[in-house]
Amino acid sequence: MDTTLDHLKDLLVTARREIGKVIIGQQTVVDLALVAIATNQHALIEGVPGVAKTLLVRTLAAVLGCEFGRIQFTPDLMPADITGTHVFNLARNEFTLVKGPVFTTFLLADEINRAPAKTQSALLQAMQERLVTIDRETHVLPPNFTVFATQNPIESEGTYPLPEAQRDRFLLKVVMPCPDRDDELILARRTLGTDSPESVLASGEVKPVATPERLAALRAELRHVTVQPELIAYAVDVVRATRANESVLVGAGPRASQALLLAARALAALQDRDFVTPDDLKFLAGPVLGHRLVLRPEFELEGTSIGEVVTRILEGVAVPR
Numbered sequence: 001m002d003t004t005l006d007h008l009k010d011l012l013v014t015a016r017r018e019i020g021k022v023i024i025g026q027q028t029v030v031d032l033a034l035v036a037i038a039t040n041q042h043a044l045i046e047g048v049p050g051v052a053k054t055l056l057v058r059t060l061a062a063v064l065g066c067e068f069g070r071i072q073f074t075p076d077l078m079p080a081d082i083t084g085t086h087v088f089n090l091a092r093n094e095f096t097l098v099k100g101p102v103f104t105t106f107l108l109a110d111e112i113n114r115a116p117a118k119t120q121s122a123l124l125q126a127m128q129e130r131l132v133t134i135d136r137e138t139h140v141l142p143p144n145f146t147v148f149a150t151q152n153p154i155e156s157e158g159t160y161p162l163p164e165a166q167r168d169r170f171l172l173k174v175v176m177p178c179p180d181r182d183d184e185l186i187l188a189r190r191t192l193g194t195d196s197p198e199s200v201l202a203s204g205e206v207k208p209v210a211t212p213e214r215l216a217a218l219r220a221e222l223r224h225v226t227v228q229p230e231l232i233a234y235a236v237d238v239v240r241a242t243r244a245n246e247s248v249l250v251g252a253g254p255r256a257s258q259a260l261l262l263a264a265r266a267l268a269a270l271q272d273r274d275f276v277t278p279d280d281l282k283f284l285a286g287p288v289l290g291h292r293l294v295l296r297p298e299f300e301l302e303g304t305s306i307g308e309v310v311t312r313i314l315e316g317v318a319v320p321r
Helices: 003-019 027-038 053-063 079-083 117-129 181-192 197-203 212-224 229-244 254-270 278-292 297-301 306-316
Strands: 042-046 068-072 084-089 094-099 106-110 131-134 137-140 146-151 170-175 248-250
Touching (some): 003 254, 027 254, 053 106, 053 197, 079 084, 117 146, 229 278
Parallel strands (some): 042 146, 042 170
Antiparallel strands (some): 084 094
16 A cells, blocks of 8 residues: 555644534535645535534645635625725825735635625635636636535525636535534534634644645645446446436536546545445535536426436446456
């Protein structure tokens, strides 16, 4: 087993433990967020208000030693509010670039579906190329630049669905549920004491386990996680099956196959393995494919969910032995 891969696995496991000092429960959510970071991709986070979506991203930044930035999306937000603009400097008699909040490492795009498509698209170049063009000048973003975009699933008034092209730029969608009773009881008790999650994060008790440079260097070692040819074929067949399903109007494209395999390698490393299993791909199929599929209207009216469709697709594709 490759010793450098061991370093990456140790980093992911240690990061998970430090995050657990702040985020109570939500282990699957934390693991999927770490998968997105390990693959240098972006993630959608969906959940009702108050389930610690913002706190999760702030904690990830603190644990991994990365800069954190936040944009609150609103209907009147303009693209320049995200990317930045040139402002005339009277003292120097010249235009000076004022960088927008996109110039950070971990960017929380809060309630991204509240902004119109023109503003949402201001993130597309940054997400795909880690570059920002302002007044025909191109600026480079940090190599670890990661977007965590949140959506509120229950409030649709005044929101704009994400364009399909932008949804496809997210590696996966993380559904952040309310905690179970035991975890919520722990949270309530800690809130009344001196160790509330926000206090723990602010106190410095959460220790950074990496630097941006180390994170970028270790990420390359995911190539040492073995993916057998039959599993590559299985991932491709699952994605292709979404395009042939009668319930699906728009299926997942080739980028989904890539996302599924990249995420599976990171999940294997997080679970202290140097090989991918069929269960990795099946577990990730929902998070990776769900936000990429568009159901036919008649099936939506019947109450069919995308999760049910993904489950049926998995049942219909033979699993490698």
